[in-house]
Amino acid sequence: MLPVEASQIDVCHLGPAFTGTIERPGAPADVEAKLRLAEEADVLIAAAPVCRGSSPGMFKHFFGVVDPYPHADRPVLLAATDGDGPGAAQDRSPGERPAPASSGDVREEPTSAGQVRPPPQEVPA
Structure with missing residues (x-):
């Protein structure tokens, strides 16, 4: 068995x-x-929870600052976890959500603050 040295970076604890x-x-x-x-x-191995179809901002910021070129020839595993509580279906990306049954069937979508955005109103001509 080869000796392995493991390290963990909790991006959420890096602070201000x-x-x-x-x-x-x-x-x-x-x-x-x-x-x-x-x-x-x-x-x-980079892992993060999925929240409303995206990775957390600090996770994205970390990899926005890390130089990507050292990993061009090294293995990288990107993992994401899905929510399992109420509203977990909202965590799917827009392409994975069920399409409306017809053009008149407008679904209410949550905003980034978790509030429900009302369906768009038709403007009279």
Whole structure:
């Protein structure tokens, strides 16, 4: 059996120093260390929950700052979990949602705040 060294980066615990990092130059030392850890991994497993058909913003931000080129020739596994509670069906991407039965059957869609947006009103000509 080969020796394996595993590391875990919880993006949600990186805090304001990370969320305030817009570009790589000038990133705080602790944030830079986590970015390098991801870039230098021989195998990268990136996992995040799906929320309303997308990954969390901090997850996307992390991989927006990480240099993608070191992983061009390394294995990367991208995993996403689906919700299992009330409203889990809303987590499907728009292409996976059932289509309306007819053009008159308008479904109410949740907004990003979880509120239901009313169906569009027809404007008289």
